[in-house]
Amino acid sequence: MCSSPHPSTRRWDSSRASAPLRRSLRVDPEGVSRLLRCGQTASCRECGNPVEWYVRSDERRVRLHPHELPTDQVPESCRWHVSSGVAHPSGDGSTWCRVAHAVLCPARPAPPDAPRLSGLRRSLALCTRRLLDAGLFAPSEAPAPGGPNPGEEVCRPSRPIVQLLFVRYLASCPVEEIQCVTQTRRRVRCTAKVLGPAALRGAWTLMPVTAQSGQLALPSDVMAVYSLSALPYQEQLRWRSQRCPQHDATPTAGDLTVADWELFDPLRHHEHVHTRLPTHRRRPNPGSHTRRRTHL
Structure with missing residues (x-):
């Protein structure tokens, strides 16, 4: 008596033989936080x-x-x-x-x-x-609505240097546009800004450009820094964790992404060093338009 081989989709006990599916790393959809440190x-x-x-x-x-x-x-x-x-x-x-x-x-x-x-x-x-x-994307260089009067220009850096907790960081966007990293109940990122309407504000100041020991001196002596050193300690912690005032009062809320702060290095980030305060507004030279008309 010759036994017939069982089908390839069945085992010897007639149970279904299915290859295990390769599963990639995923985040539990019911978890509080969806924060991953990479990728x-x-x-x-x-x-x-x-x-x-x-x-x-x-x-x-x-x-x-x-x-x-x-x-x-x-x-x-x-x-x-x-x-x-x-x-x-x-x-x-x-x-x-x-x-x-x-x-x-x-x-x-x-x-x-x-x-x-x-x-x-x-x-x-x-x-x-x-x-x-x-209309789904607007470049970061676009001027924000509600800005200065027509004919005036504000020298606002696109990636400002921020000092908090005695450490200087390079922000990924202007100070007014830094977004909260907390996950809402709808499992999307919070759209509120860290610098809320009722939040304490820092101050723009000129600070010396200090390099690390053993590095060459930089040509600029001072640079514009948005300093939060005068704020209370808890307020500076809120800025470093990049949370809005509402979610800062809810410590159980998870983060959807990591904070955008990058340690500032004056040699690697020299293109973001500005030697004058962005609070000063400048008007275009009216003579430039006159000279332009004479060439037309």
Whole structure:
């Protein structure tokens, strides 16, 4: 008597044999917080395209393109790889790699050593154009509504330097636009601002540009800093945790993303150093319009 083999979808006891599905890391939808320390999805403030935030080995954060690219299309100096949730600025020896979003961002100049990435840059530029046409994206350089009177210009830095708890940080957006990172009951990010209408405000001041020991001196002597040192200790803690006044009074509310603060380094962030206070307004020179008419 010859036994017939059981079907491939059944085991010897006639139970269904199904291969276990590979499941990626997910967050419990019923959890209080949906905060992940790596691979957080966000949108670029300059072009509106999706990016992923990762932490580097030196605790700095970097924005990477959400998808992997073949290594033969990416220059060696532009390759990144992620290992154990940490991003490293090099290749890992495989045929695929990650790329920093700054290399592909259509709002920034194209790097001369990456000509094979021009096609992907054009695709991202088309996505930015669609978002602009649909009214779903506004560049961060756009002036805020309710600003100064017509004919006046406020020198407001797009990424101000903020001092709180005796540490200087580089913000990702203007002080008035820093958004709360708390998750609401509808499981979306809170739309309130950290600098609420009734919140205590800091003060713009000029502070010396200090570099680390052993580094060359910077050409600028002073820089504009939004100082929160005069605020109470609990208020500075609220700013560092990037919470609005309402959610700061609710400690059980979870965070949806990490705070956008980046430790300020005067050498790496020298382009964000401003030598005059943004509270001063300047009017355009009326003589410039007269001279322009004479050339027409």
